Amino acid sequence: MSTPEFLTGTRLVRSTYAPEDVTYLLREIQAQFVSVEEKERLIQSGERHYGQLLSPEQPPRPEYQALFERALHEGAPQLARHVAGLARVVHEEVRIRRRVNSAIVLVSLARGGTPIGVLVTRALRSLYGEEVHHYGVSIVRDHGIDGVALDFIRARHTDGSVIFLDGWTGKGVIAAELRRSVKTYNATRGSALQGELFVVSDPGGAAARCATRLDYLVPNAMLGATVAGLVSRTVLPGPAGDLHGSAFLAQLAAHDVTRHFVDTVSLHFPGQAPPEGNRLSGQDVYKAAQTFLHDVQHHAGPRPVNHVKPGVGEATRVLLRRAPEVLILRDPHAPEVQHLLSLAQERQVPVQVWPGVMPYSACALIRSVEPDP
Known part of the structure; x- marks a missing residue:
C-alpha cells in the first residue's frame, strides 16, 4: 500500500x-x-x-x-x-x-x-x-x-x-x-x-x-x-x-x-510457547506501589510526583539522563541493581537502603534545581 x-x-x-x-x-x-x-x-x-x-x-x-x-x-x-x-x-x-x-x-x-x-x-x-x-x-x-x-x-x-x-x-x-x-x-x-x-x-x-x-x-x-x-x-x-x-x-x-x-x-526463546503470562488485574500490586509513593513523600520529603521514579528501569533512566538526588535500593547486593550502583558512583549520587519497605527493587529521586536569581 x-x-x-x-x-x-x-x-x-x-x-x-x-x-x-x-x-x-x-x-x-x-x-x-x-x-x-x-x-x-x-x-x-x-x-x-x-x-x-x-x-x-x-x-x-x-x-x-x-x-x-x-x-x-x-x-x-x-x-x-x-x-x-x-x-x-x-x-x-x-x-x-x-x-x-x-x-x-x-x-x-x-x-x-x-x-x-x-x-x-x-x-x-x-x-x-x-x-x-x-x-x-x-x-x-x-x-x-x-x-x-x-x-x-x-x-x-x-x-x-x-x-x-x-x-x-x-x-x-x-x-x-x-x-x-x-x-x-x-x-x-x-x-x-x-x-x-x-x-x-x-x-x-x-x-x-x-x-x-x-x-x-x-x-x-x-x-x-x-x-x-x-x-x-x-x-x-x-x-x-x-x-x-x-x-x-x-x-x-x-x-x-x-x-x-x-x-x-x-536465541533463548523456548521451543514452544510457555503458559500464558500474568493476566491478573494487579490491583494489590498497584496499591502497594501507591503506598510506597506516599512513603517516599513522608521519609524523603515532599516533592512533585514526577520527581519520584520507582522501578529498576525508571531509576536507570534518571541516572543516565536526569539530575538525580538520591538512589534508594531494597537490597544493594541484588544483581539487578549493580549497574545502578556503578552509575551512582560515577555521578556521585548518594545511595539509601530501605529494606522490607519497597515493593520495587529500586527508586531514584530527581533533584530540584534552584531557579536562577
Whole structure:
C-alpha cells in the first residue's frame, strides 16, 4: 500500500534495526542538545516541556558496558521466557479481537519499548507463524501518543489488530497517558483502538497485560540509543500535522549493540510457547506501589510526583539522563541493581537502603534545581 498523502515527503528516522524488525514512525530531526543541568532547569522552571529537549548521549564507559554484557548474558534466558509469555498473551488477545485472519500490528512506545517490541515480533513469528507488523511510535507525558503515526497505521491495518507495547511500568504514568490519549484519538477519528498497555515487567500494577510483576533488570534499560537502533529519545513535533521527531545518533555507531541485544535474547526463546503470562488485574500490586509513593513523600520529603521514579528501569533512566538526588535500593547486593550502583558512583549520587519497605527493587529521586536569581 502506498504511503498516505499526509506523510508524503516526510523523512522517517533511520535506525540500525533490520527493516523486518521495526519501522520507526518518527520524523528525523537534527538534534539540538542541551546539557542535563540546563534541561533540568528548563523543565522545572516550566519554560520548556521535557518532550522538547534532548541531552547528548555519551558512549558508555568500558566498565559499564561490561556490566551490560554480563546482565545480557545472565538475563537473556529469563527475558526470553517472559517475552515468549507476553507473545502468547498478545496472540490470544488478537485472536479474540479480530474478525478475520489479519496480521498482528504491534505498536511499541519508542524508544524504551521498541527493543521489546522487536523481540515480541520475533516470538510471534517463530512460535505462532503469525504475520506481524511492528511500528515504533512516540508517546509524551501530558501530550499523548502521536496521532499522525496512528493515522498512518490505521490507513494500513484494522483497529482490532493493534496492540500497544512497552518494556516495563514504574508509577504507571505512561499507561494512563496511553489510555487517555487513545480515548481522545478514538473520539476525534471515529476509530476503535484499544488503549491497553502490554509490558514484560509490571511492578507498578498499571499495565493491562504483563508477563511478570517482578521488578527486575530488563537489560536494554541499561543503555539508550546504542540498544535502540541509534535513535534518540523522541521529541514533540514542530508544525501541526508532523510526526513526533527523533535524531539518528551516528556518532555512537562504534558502540551500537542493537542487533546484538535482540539476537542474543532471541536465541533463548523456548521451543514452544510457555503458559500464558500474568493476566491478573494487579490491583494489590498497584496499591502497594501507591503506598510506597506516599512513603517516599513522608521519609524523603515532599516533592512533585514526577520527581519520584520507582522501578529498576525508571531509576536507570534518571541516572543516565536526569539530575538525580538520591538512589534508594531494597537490597544493594541484588544483581539487578549493580549497574545502578556503578552509575551512582560515577555521578556521585548518594545511595539509601530501605529494606522490607519497597515493593520495587529500586527508586531514584530527581533533584530540584534552584531557579536562577
